[in-house]
Amino acid sequence: MKTLVFVSLVGLFLHDTTAVMHSLKLFLTASSEVTNFPEFVAVGMVDDIQIGHYDSNIKRVELKQDWVKKITEDEADYWERLNQRAVDHQQLFKGNLDIFKQRFNQTGGVHIYQWMVGCEWDDETGDVNGYNQHGYDGEDFIVLDLKTWTWVAAQQQAVFTKQKWDKDKRLLEENKNYFTDECPDWLKKFVNYGRSSLMRTVSLLQKTPSSRVTCHATGFYPKRAMMFWRKDGEELHEDVDNGEILPNHDGSFQISADLQLPSDDWGKYDCVFQLSGVKEDIVTKLDKREIKTNYGKTSMRIVTFSFFQTLQIVKVFRKRV
Missing domain, CATH: 3.30.500.10 (MHC class I-like antigen recognition-like)
Known part of the structure; x- marks a missing residue:
């Protein structure tokens, strides 16, 4: 038991959410x-x-x-x-x-x-x-x-x-x-x-009109999620930079994926956020009106869920060695 002090031995996050x-x-x-x-x-x-x-x-x-x-x-x-x-x-x-x-x-x-x-x-x-x-x-x-x-x-x-x-x-x-x-x-x-409890926010972000578009999800739990960009319903691998899952101060998490600006019809593109155990994906269309930027106003898409209404810490057994 070399590493028991305040160490949580948890499974690694996998891109495939079938084993959580x-x-x-x-x-x-x-x-x-x-x-x-x-x-x-x-x-x-x-x-x-x-x-x-x-x-x-x-x-x-x-x-x-x-x-x-x-x-x-x-x-x-x-x-x-x-x-x-x-x-x-x-x-x-x-x-x-x-x-x-x-x-x-x-x-x-x-x-x-x-x-x-x-x-x-x-x-x-x-x-x-x-x-x-x-x-x-x-x-x-x-x-x-x-x-x-x-x-x-x-x-x-x-x-x-x-x-x-x-x-x-x-x-x-x-x-x-x-x-x-x-x-x-x-x-x-x-x-x-x-x-079903924490607020999950999915939004499109862009620093300048020529920079990449970032799809960003925050406030979700647990730490088993994935995000990717699609074109015409097919997952994109080129011109996409997928970020890691990062912690928030309140114990929830965030993730982002960057997309190089497309040269063709933006309507062909969307961002998909998947949370383990939740059947419905959150799909965000690439729409200029939905992008939050430093040079204009935007709207933010918000999806709300409920979190721990009940908490129980492990029941321990009172036995002397």
């Missing part, structure tokens, strides 16, 4: 004698976006995205319970860190205990995968094998924990329920809400 992996993850970290760093930190993430943060200094769950904060209006009771759960796990992790020190015959110094738990869901194939990994001082300690539902001890010091957790039938049922039902169900809800 979404993730819901929680990272928990307890540390000792780390200067200017909280003793306990919890971070919740949907895909590669941090949505929530808790640490032993602030002692409150803080939402990190504007489109997530509105959930507190309808789910105030849930957030109170979530805050209490975070406080409970702060104490639990502090105790676990002491146990780790005893197992490794350590007394003082800098030490870190980490836990990553969550799931992934392919919204095209329906395949679901999960992970439940514990690490200590940058090394794997124990990992749950979701095929056999048994624990794998990565170090000798973890053998006792493996034997203890393998015999815990209640823990086994909690894990099965979480990874087969609860986590995937919530992840699907998040993704579906995301597809």
Whole structure:
């Protein structure tokens, strides 16, 4: 577990949107004698976006995205319970860190205990995968094998924990329920809400009358989208410069594609924006009246959707090592 600290391991964006992996993850970290760093930190993430943060200094769950904060209006009771759960796990992790020190015959110094738990869901194939990994001082300690539902001890010091957790039938049922039902169900809800909530804006931009025309989409989620130019219904590859997907400050994304000014009928050209999971494409005709420029007025085409009306961070299992 070399890279557990606040790292979201998400699938790469593919031009072909037929294989799209979404993730819901929680990272928990307890540390000792780390200067200017909280003793306990919890971070919740949907895909590669941090949505929530808790640490032993602030002692409150803080939402990190504007489109997530509105959930507190309808789910105030849930957030109170979530805050209490975070406080409970702060104490639990502090105790676990002491146990780790005893197992490794350590007394003082800098030490870190980490836990990553969550799931992934392919919204095209329906395949679901999960992970439940514990690490200590940058090394794997124990990992749950979701095929056999048994624990794998990565170090000798973890053998006792493996034997203890393998015999815990209640823990086994909690894990099965979480990874087969609860986590995937919530992840699907998040993704579906995301597809129908943020405002997506598609517009045509041009700096000067002789410069390329840029098709620009912003405010969309998730980070699985594609944009391209067409001529007479056929995708163009020449005279087109496709940009990368870039993040916005609110956790949404943007993308653009530049087109060299055509010498023939502009009516033959259009820009297509596709968002994973959304059946209808957004098609924008190349029309001079629709271009936003530095030398004239224009209109902007706006398409509106709804985002997370509900939020749930991964339910964690209160077990000592």
